Amino acid sequence: MTRFSAMSLFAKALGNHKTWPELWPDAQPKASYDAIIVGAGGHGLGAAYYLAKKYGITNVAVIEKGWLGGGNTGRNTTIVRSNYLYDESAHLYDHAVKLWDGLSQDLNFNVMYSKRGVMMLAHNVHDVQSFQRHIHANRLNGVDNEWLTPEQAKEYCPPLSIDPGARHPVLGAALQRRGGTARHDSVAWGYARAASALGVDIIQNCAVTGIRRGANGAIEGVETTRGFIASKKVGVSAAGNTSVVMQMAGLDFPLESYPLQALVSEPIKPVFPCVVMSNTVHAYISQSDKGELVIGAGTDQYVSYSQRGALHIVEHTLAAICEIFPMFRRMRMLRNWGGIVDVTPDRSPILGKTPVPGLYVNCGWGTGGFKATPGAGDLLAYTMARDEPHWINAPFNLDRFRNGRLIDEAAAAAVAH
């Protein structure tokens, strides 16, 4: 792997940038591996990277039915934050935020993690009380989060309208300064390049069609569109398609898959300095380094795998955006799209072992998995390498739907993740 540096950039510039090698080779599937990851999104590629880097398992394949980073990794609104209410969630998401810090250096690939701050607006008394409770809970867990008055919020984000007569008046805001955005594609590419350099095979256009289990029930490998690949350890990180993959192993999962939409505007000069979220009116917005406003909408109401949603969902979000940021009323939107998110009953992920020996799962991230990418990858790798969960992901087991120890962020985080 060519190490990227100012010197390599200078040297390649002398050759008119025509001699850059490919970032990673297009691997062909081998007959067997020590571990297989299903799904080459950020989470799956991250798991492969940490398996090779931290846990010493380098004979790993990542298999992907489409193209790398083409699922929810390439479809989300790139928000990173960790201000979740419950202890378990705070530890899980903050583990990821700690890894985001320094990820570019670790991967030698600029993932453009920008700590521009995530500000969540309070529009009514319930929001104020709930956010202040979040702030206190976060601070007890060592997660930064602070309360801003409407004037302080306006100072932090000048485009914000704090007109008290507005339809959704701003009564204050919770700000996590360590939160921000990262470049989603670079995360997938950076992990793929770094994992590949450590010996991981990344196999695209290779859909899993079956999961083979031995007489004792344990995993023997996966059937794919490119033949059988043997492995005693399989980690499934397939987002919206997790239910389908798990049914191949004979497991029914507590998941439902919904379309979640996002859209971007035409690119404009820098006007929007941070990420603003409003749970109550259901809108999230930030500006990418390319200049587009990146806007997240809500989920459609019905289960679907269509990777597109209905227009009225987007209209609802844009109405709220125009109300809170009147200066954007004449902006034109360029593209909108949908991704399929896998939602659990308690809106917390499932990350750990399954009842099938050798089969591991990382799913249920619902509408907010991007922020957890490095953490989820690391913890899935740990769980697969040791065959037991790390203490951080131990509470996010599958058994909680049987024993009742739910981590009920559904109520705690309202709709926004």
Place this chain on the structure above:
Amino acid sequence: MILIHCPYCDETLPELEFAYAGEAHIARPLDPSGLSDEDWERYLFIRANPRGRHNERWRHVHGCGRFFNAVRDTVTDKFELTYKAGEPRK
């Protein structure tokens, strides 16, 4: 936006008039106290979530207000048919 046929009103109307109400034909346990933890898990949380044909409940919330069942393809979002509550799975 998808169009949905209400089997009670016998009209095909925009999705905005309807509310989705989850997977259909999940029967409430007749003897709740006799249920094991596994049965409770299956009843409360486990869902088919198929890629393809899905039996699901809808409610004509801005019309007759009644619940009915539908079969929809979850890949194309096309409705195959809708039928009245109480009719067997189709």
